[in-house]
Amino acid sequence: MTRHVWIDASAGVAGDMLLGALLDAGASLPAVQSAVDAVAGGAVRIRTREVTRAGLRALKAEVEVLADDPSHRTWRDLRDRLKEADAATAVFRCLAEAEGRVHGIPAEDVHFHEVGALDAIADVVGCCAALADLGVTSVSAGPVALGSGTVRAQHGRLPVPAPAVAELARGWQVSAGGDGELATPTGMALLRTLARACEPLPPMVLDRVGVGAGTRDPAGRSNVVRVLVGAGEAPVEEPPPAGREQSAVLLEANVDDLDPRLWPGILAALLRRGASDAWLVPIVMKKGRPAHTLSVLCSPALAGPLREQIFRDTSTLGIRHSPYGKVALDRGFADVTVDDTRVVVKIGHRDGVILQVMPEFEDVAALARRQDRPERLVLQDALAAALDAGLTVGAELGMTLRPA
Template sequence: MLLGALLDAGASLTAVQSAVDLVSGGTVRVQTREVTRGGLRALKAEVEPLVDDPPHRTWREVREMLERAGPGTRTAVAVFTALAEAEGRVHGMKPEDVHFHEVGALDAIADVVGCCVALADLDVSTVSAGPVALGSGSVRTTHGRLPVPVPAVAELARGWQVSAGGDGELATPTGLALLRTFARACEPLPPMVLESIGVGAGTRDPAGRANAVRVLVGAVEGVPAATRTASAEEYTPTESALLLEANVDDLDPRLWPGILTRLLAAGASDAWLVPIVMKKGRPAHTLNVLCPPGLAGALRDQIFRDTSTIGVRHSPRGKVALERLFADVTVGDTRIPVKVAHRDGLVVQVMPEFDDVAALARRQDRPERLVLLDAYAAASGAGLVVGAALPEKLRPEQ
């Protein structure tokens, strides 16, 4: 339905099919036709596998297929990562070992890749969406009959506004994974100059409801579309996030460094403490953990395990991250990695990796601050200067 809506809004079917061929080896075809749903015109995208009985695949196998297709499938990898983490969470297994069943079939891989390419082809730089209707009742799956929303949908919906909205299954794991990867926020329609509208049809045509997904594409009010240079590939993987928070007033403070380190190692985007004063003047800390939505459940469990809190708050956050890369510089006879944040071809931040700086300082028996200055000087000598153009050899391939 989402793929049909994006194609109806003007995305190129040729571009979608080319990307799908690159991933699937030409074993699946995307076709469209106009239909009516609830009396309204809509575009039905149909994905036809060209091989008999497409196999079930693990996330490891799906990721290998996508990575072989090149860097243009980065957003599709993020979608399947969210799916694998959600399925792994509900089934109690590692994401790499999750069998996607119908999601791992060629037609669903084409759905995900097709949506990612269609969004980029529309030159969309930011996405938001409203509350999602999940449905009600039960549905038959390969694991037997499950309540709606099925567990993976519920997991992917954490931090998003949802409602039942009607009978039957109204949202699937693939649909929620696409939305949570693309959308930066759950919000009303933002001010924009509307440019195109797409309506994608579902297979069923139930009475009383148009079984369709609609997308509205436009320019942010006051900003002409021609000035939007960022593609969906540059923004969508890092914009959707959840903030987990817990107030703790009875934990030995010597434990906090290890707790923060383990949260970061488990996949948190960031983790930090804020000193606060609670009732009766008790000193305490608020633990803050920023993370991708798909990791929220596991990190919440880790907070309960490693701290003394009895409650964790969560809230959705919009996040725009600068592109970053690592470059090695030489200090003495040692190579030090330097993190470089950049935007529009210009260097924005230059940060030598401090653990490597500290290790070199210990070996040389020198103060860390002097080795850090040497690392910045080496970075400057390599052309890594804030405000300067990103060196040609470090620029991503177009």
């Protein structure tokens, strides 16, 4: 048996709302405060009070900051402060990576602004501690209301959902749900890190319900997050993903009337345009015609431009598209030297540990041609050079890689 929490975020989600709901479901406030003190050093106090939201009783969690705190923190600063708070570290890492993608900078350099303040640390650490105190072994959530309109940020007004919220919501079922900002970056990062799936309420023996309140009390809508806690059957365990989960789109087209000499250039152009991968599969179509299926895997943001490129560069009359999830390692490039020649090596890594090492074959082939040697031997030399440089599977990544 497992102890499961299902999060109802149909009215939105924020860190303080989720914390209030978990405390309302029976999590110990002293236990939560102790966990927060271990990170924040007694600089914040969590208080609770009962309120109503559109006539519904709820618990409002409020964080009182007892000490001055810099309003700007980088992910590196927060990671040092969190130390052994593993779940909270994962939440902030998720948020840093989303903010980095939005602003086009490395996650290490992301400045969290108000998200880096002590009250946000209390929300994240508090939620993780509350789940542990409730004995929760698994979490899932329903669709999330993101809101609509605009919100004021440090650099001016932004559309709702805010860019970081939209990035964090990729691959999750969402709706507008109402006016204003209904989901915050901290709330979405908590949900995406802690919840295993977006799903309807799963079968379980329900024993606790918690309702957490947001700050506003808009007319006609209960501004709350609910958590439903109960016991259910243990799910079949799957091995953890080897990297970061991402949303993807698969574009496919069957083509039977294109000069096959054009395909190498078409595949190369799609990859240059940003496709994650592109490939051909030989097929037989109606009337026994030999043909190819063109498959292109890409991010949702590139699906439209790449679809137009396929229409432009091939003779297809239609393109299928399907949403997919994928798990991708973080990756980057390093240089090694083989016989006084630079060879680029691609590194796949996770949490600072190298999981894949492979020399770029074009560099290997070019060096093999210059030396009039078999490519397989030059490839072995490149792998040996990578090993000498400490780039080996299972080793800690001790250098900064060039972006892939």
